Amino acid sequence: xxxxxxxxxxxxxxxxxxxxxxxxxxxxxxxxxNNLREQTLDTLDIERERGITVKSQTAALPYTAKNGKEYxxxxxxxxxxxxFSYEVSRALASCEAAVxxxxxxxxVEAQTVANLYLAMENDLEIVPVINKVDLPSxxxxxxxxxxxxxxxLPAEEVILASGKTGIGIEDILEAIVERVPxxxxxxxxxxSALIFDATYDPYRGAVIHTRMFNGVLKPGDxxxxxxxxxxxxxxxxxxxxxxxxxxDSLKAGEVGYIIAGIKRVSDIKNGDTITLNSNPCEGxxxxxxxxxxxxxxxxxxxASDDYEDLSQAMERLQLNDASLIYEKDTSSALGxxxxxxxxxxxxxxxxxxxxxxxxxxxxxVTAPSVRxxxxxxxxxxxxxxxxxxxxxxxxxxxxxxxxxxANIVLPAEYLGPIIKLCMERRGIQQNMNxxxxxxxxxxxxIPLGEVMFDFYDQLKSMSRGYASFDYEILDYRDxxxxxxxxxxxxxxxxxxSIIVHRSRSESRGRHMCERLKxxxxxxxxxxxxxxxISGKIIARETISAMRKDVLAKCYGGDVSRxxxxxxxxxKGKKRMxxxxxVEIPQEAFLAVLKTK
Ligand code: GTP
Numbered sequence: 001x002x003x004x005x006x007x008x009x010x011x012x013x014x015x016x017x018x019x020x021x022x023x024x025x026x027x028x029x030x031x032x033x034n035n036l037r038e039q040t041l042d043t044l045d046i047e048r049e050r051g052i053t054v055k056s057q058t059a060a061l062p063y064t065a066k067n068g069k070e071y072x073x074x075x076x077x078x079x080x081x082x083x084f085s086y087e088v089s090r091a092l093a094s095c096e097a098a099v100x101x102x103x104x105x106x107x108v109e110a111q112t113v114a115n116l117y118l119a120m121e122n123d124l125e126i127v128p129v130i131n132k133v134d135l136p137s138x139x140x141x142x143x144x145x146x147x148x149x150x151x152x153l154p155a156e157e158v159i160l161a162s163g164k165t166g167i168g169i170e171d172i173l174e175a176i177v178e179r180v181p182x183x184x185x186x187x188x189x190x191x192s193a194l195i196f197d198a199t200y201d202p203y204r205g206a207v208i209h210t211r212m213f214n215g216v217l218k219p220g221d222x223x224x225x226x227x228x229x230x231x232x233x234x235x236x237x238x239x240x241x242x243x244x245x246x247x248d249s250l251k252a253g254e255v256g257y258i259i260a261g262i263k264r265v266s267d268i269k270n271g272d273t274i275t276l277n278s279n280p281c282e283g284x285x286x287x288x289x290x291x292x293x294x295x296x297x298x299x300x301x302x303a304s305d306d307y308e309d310l311s312q313a314m315e316r317l318q319l320n321d322a323s324l325i326y327e328k329d330t331s332s333a334l335g336x337x338x339x340x341x342x343x344x345x346x347x348x349x350x351x352x353x354x355x356x357x358x359x360x361x362x363x364x365v366t367a368p369s370v371r372x373x374x375x376x377x378x379x380x381x382x383x384x385x386x387x388x389x390x391x392x393x394x395x396x397x398x399x400x401x402x403x404x405x406a407n408i409v410l411p412a413e414y415l416g417p418i419i420k421l422c423m424e425r426r427g428i429q430q431n432m433n434x435x436x437x438x439x440x441x442x443x444x445x446i447p448l449g450e451v452m453f454d455f456y457d458q459l460k461s462m463s464r465g466y467a468s469f470d471y472e473i474l475d476y477r478d479x480x481x482x483x484x485x486x487x488x489x490x491x492x493x494x495x496x497s498i499i500v501h502r503s504r505s506e507s508r509g510r511h512m513c514e515r516l517k518x519x520x521x522x523x524x525x526x527x528x529x530x531x532x533i534s535g536k537i538i539a540r541e542t543i544s545a546m547r548k549d550v551l552a553k554c555y556g557g558d559v560s561r562x563x564x565x566x567x568x569x570x571k572g573k574k575r576m577x578x579x580x581x582v583e584i585p586q587e588a589f590l591a592v593l594k595t596k
Pocket of ligand 1: 011012013014015016017018019020131132133134135161162163164165
C-alpha cells in the first residue's frame with residue numbers, strides 16, 4: 001500500500017486534462033507512443049467530438065520514481081462539466097490527491113474554483129499545475145498570482161507543464177509520489193469499498209469502478225450494496241490499464257473493477273458502499289446521495305410507428321447511463337413518447353445525440369423544463385416538470401421554483417452587460433470580487449429555469465467567449481408562475497407549452513410566436529400562431545399562405561433538378577411532425593428556446 005497513489009486531474013473544461021492524462025499514459029508506457037490515439041481516456045464518440053469528458057475512466061500507471069522505487073499511480077478520470085459534479089465528487093472521494101490544472105493563457109475559471117472546492121471537501125492533497133505553458137499567450141506570472149490570491153495555494157508548489165510538448169509531466173508524477181500520502185486502510189478489517197463509477201460491457205454486464213478502503217475482495221465472494229441492499233457474486237476483479245486486467249483480488253487502498261453478473265448500470269448507485277454479505281462493515285462510507293435529475297424533456301419519434309424502436313433504444317441506452325431516467329409519456333399533438341430526466345442541459349444534448357447516432361433514431365425533443373413545486377389549497381404539495389400536467393390554477397396556493405447559486409468568472413470589461421443579463425434573468429447579486437486586476441468573480445442567485453434558456457450562450461457571446469460559468473442547486477423559493485400555451489392554427493400544441501414567471505410570460509409568449517413563424521414553413525393556407533395564458537391570448541403571429549408550388553420554379557424543364565428538389569422536400573419531411581393540419585419541423589421545438 002505504501003507504493004500506491006490514487007489521484008484525479010481536475011480542471012475547467014478545455015484546460016487540457018485529457019491531453020495531459022494521455023501524456024502520463026505514454027510516459028508510464030501504458031500505451032505505446034505510436035498507438036496513442038488522441039485522448040485515449042475519452043471513449044464515447046460524442047466525447048471525442050465535443051472534447052468533453054463525460055464518463056470517467058480510470059487507469060493504473062506503473063511508475064518508477066527518481067528514488068528508484070516502483071509505484072502504482074491510479075489515475076481516476078473525472079468529467080469536467082458542471083452537469084456531472086456529483087460524479088466528480090465520487091471520483092474524488094476515491095483519491096488522496098487532485099492535480100489541479102490551470103490553463104496558462106485562460107487562468108482561473110469558474111470550474112477551476114468549483115472543482116477545487118469539491119477536492120477540498122474530500123480532504124485531498126492539491127498539486128497545482130499551470131498547463132499549456134508552451135502557448136505564446138501564456139501568462140505564467142499572472143496565473144501564479146491568481147492561484148495564490150484566488151485559490152489560496154502557495155505559488156512555490158505550482159508545477160509548470162504542457163501536455164502538448166511533454167514539459168513537466170514527470171515533475172507532476174514525482175510530486176504525486178513525494179507529496180501525496182499513500183492510501184490508508186486495513187486488509188484485515190471488514191470490507192468497505194466505494195463505488196465511484198460504473199460502465200457497461202455488452203458481454204459481462206455492468207462493470208463497477210471501485211476504491212477499496214478496507215478488507216480484500218476476490219472472485220466468489222458474495223457482496224452486498226449497503227444502500228440498495230442487493231447482493232451479487234463476484235465473477236472477476238482487476239485493475240484498469242485502459243483494458244481491464246484481471247487480478248486474484250482487490251485489496252484495501254487499491255482502485256479497480258468488479259464484475260458480478262449485474263445486468264444494468266442503473267442497478268448500481270454511484271457513491272454506494274460495497275461490503276461482504278456474510279461479514280458486513282458497520283456502516284456505509286460517507287457522502288452517498290441519490291442523483292436527482294434537474295432538467296426534464298420529452299422525446300417523441302418523428303414517425304409515430306417508430307415508437308417501439310425508440311423504446312428499445314432508450315432501454316439499451318439506459319443500460320450504460322444510470323443517470324438517464326424516463327417513463328412513458330403521451331402528448332395529444334405528438335403521440336406516444338418518453339418523459340426523460342437529465343442531470344443538466346448538456347446531459348440532455350448528449351443523450352439526444354447518442355440516440356440519433358448510435359441508435360439511428362429520429363426524434364423530437366420538447367422544450368426542456370425544470371421541476372416546479374406547488375402548494376395546493378388542500379394542503380398537498382405537488383411537483384411538476386411537465387407543463388402538460390400544470391395544475392388547475394384556481395387550486396394553487398403558492399408556486400415555487402428552484403434557485404441556483406451561479407458562479408461567473410469574467411474579464412472586468414464585460415461586467416456591465418453581464419450583470420444586466422443576470423438581472424434580466426431575475427438574478428439576485430450576492431457577491432463580486434476581483435481575482436486580479438482584470439478578472440472578476442460574480443455570485444448570483446438565479447432561478448434554474450431562467451438559466452435553461454440560452455443563458456450560457458448569451459454569457460459567452462457577450463464576453464467574446466471569456467466568461468465561464470458554474471452553478472450549484474440551492475432551494476425552492478416562492479414565485480409567481482403561469483403556464484403559457486401555444487396554439488398553431490387554433491389548436492393547442494401541448495408539447496410547446498411552457499411554465500414561466502408571470503413577469504416574463506408576455507415577452508416569452510411573443511418571442512415563441514415569432515420563432516415559430518420563422519421555423520414553420522409556409523403551408524397552402526394561412527396559419528395563425530398564438531400564445532395564451534388560461535385561454536387568454538397574449539401574443540399572435542401569422543404565417544402567410546404559400547403562393548406557388550415549389551416545382552413551378554423549375555419551369556418543367558430540368559428533370560434532374562426537379563427530382564433533386566422533390567428528394568430534398570422528402571428529406572425535409574422526415575424531420576417534420578404533423579400537428580393538426582400543419583407540419584412543424586423538428587427544430588421548431590428547440591428554436592423556441594433561443595432568445596436571439
Ligand atoms: P475536457 O475533456 O473538455 O474537460 O477538456 P480537457 O480539459 O480534457 O482538454 P483537452 O485535453 O481536450 O484539451 C483542450 C484543447 O487544448 C485541445 O485543443 C488541446 O489540443 C489543447 N491543449 C491541451 N494541452 C495543451 C498544451 O499543453 N498546450 C497547448 N498549446 N495546447 C494544449
